[in-house]
Amino acid sequence: MSQIHPIVMPKWGLAMQEGMVATWHVAPGQTIKAGQELCDIETSKIANVFEAPMEGKLRRLVAAPGATLPVGALLAVIADDAIDDAAIDGFVEAFQAQFASESHEEAAPEPVTITTPAGRIRYLKLGETEGAPVIFVHGFGGDYLGWMFNQGEAAAHATTYALDLPGHGGSTKDVGDGSLIRLVDAVAGFMDGLAIERAHLVGHSMGGAVALDVAARAPERVASLLLLAPADLGPEINREFIEGFIKQSRPKKLREVLEHLVVHPEQITHEMIEEVIKFKRLDGAVAALEKLRDGFLFVPPGVAAVHAKFRALACPVHVVWGSEDRILAPGHAQGLPPNVAVTHLEGVGHLPHMERAAEVNTLIERMIRG
CATH class of the missing domain: 2.40.50.100 (RNA polymerase II/Efflux pump adaptor protein, barrel-sandwich hybrid domain)
Structure with a gap:
């Protein structure tokens, strides 16, 4: 018929x-x-x-x-x-x-905050199921909304939390010395505050390095890791992007900076640019980004020590990298220990969870199902 x-x-x-x-x-x-x-x-x-x-x-x-x-x-x-x-x-x-x-005004879920030893942390919770939840950890300059194409899909299979790291979004702008451990402590404190004993961690870029260190320091609290273009795996980093993200406040110039994130420049929307400008106007936001730049991102990583973290993990670990990443070199995924699964996505830049959301969501679902 x-x-x-x-x-x-x-x-x-x-x-x-x-x-x-x-x-x-x-x-x-x-x-x-x-x-x-x-x-x-x-x-x-x-x-x-x-x-x-x-x-x-x-x-x-x-x-x-x-x-x-x-x-x-x-x-x-x-x-x-x-x-x-x-x-x-x-x-x-x-x-x-x-x-x-018909009425199509469905109320969008709203983030809430929790007070932790690291300060105020804003997060969005979606889903309510048994089993280990999923915690999404964004990258430099991002926030919980960076997971808008992924969190809702994952919430069909697990309780999910997307948080704003210190220095970002609606969370505290106090990042201390801007070191990796400061962010790691914030995620651990967030888990403590919500009584999350064990979780799957999905981390992007800077958030990938944070997620890995959480697992290295408290392996019993991490069920699995999915790391998207994680930082700290090699010395090459696009310093022009980091500096431009911090310093540029004019939409045209900021667009040129943000276009480094993706393969197709038209994916960067006017709204995205305005959101970044609005965020950087918040009291303490730019100073926090500068501290994270100097205290973590521009500190040469100890690659051997990072690889040792991977080798020591018993939980499943999957690293995903876009072949056209212009922020962190895709070659950083080479030579990882054999217990780390690696997927290269052709024609993808630094935002695989947005540029190729369906494929990343499939990996997240597999991670949840074990």
Whole structure:
């Protein structure tokens, strides 16, 4: 039996409420395959590719480029040739009328704070299941929203927490001497404050180094590690990016800096740039970033000691690196101990959890399931 299938605005993470259709990569009359790139969608955090959820013939593009629409809004229609244009018209009209009559204002989950020995820590909790929870630890200059494409997916399988490290987001701007141990103590204190005995840790960049050190210092508290382009595995680091992130306050100049993060510059949205500028205006934010730069990021790592941390771990460890990473050299993943699984993602920059979210989410689910 012939059917008409709607393609709607996806929901990438529970915090996403709307998206903007930036560019279509397909045209009406084209037969598409499941997983094929349909269009680019901009969210408040980053632009990303929306892949076809099914195969079939694309009969109608409903959303024009530049249109900002709520989650669930009609973007396109798939149907075979047995369905005439009048039936397509009727379907679109009925869908739009019903969608307009429904309330789509779902309250986004809100982060909360906890007081720890390291100071105030802001975090977002999603999901409530048995078993070890997942704790997401962001990189330099990030915050909990950096996991918007991942936390909601993981929350279907585990209790999840995405936190703001000291010096970032809504957490304390007191980073002490800016050393790695200061951040490690903050994560351990966060776990203590919420009575989390054992957790899976997912860390990105600077957060990857933090997660590894948490596991090295308290291996009984870490069920597994998934490290995305972790810092501290080699001497090469993009100092121009770090300095530019701290110093640049003009949108045009800051865009040039942030474009180092991704392979496709158009993924850096205006909203993302404005969020960074807004964050750096917070009292103490720039000073905290400078301390982390001098106390950790620009301190030459002891690579042999870091490899020894990996070798000593009994829990599963997986390192993921984008082949086009311009912040931390992909070559840092070479020569890791045999107990570390390594995945290289071709055509990906420094943000694999955003640039290739589906693949990273699959790895997170496997980590949870053991």
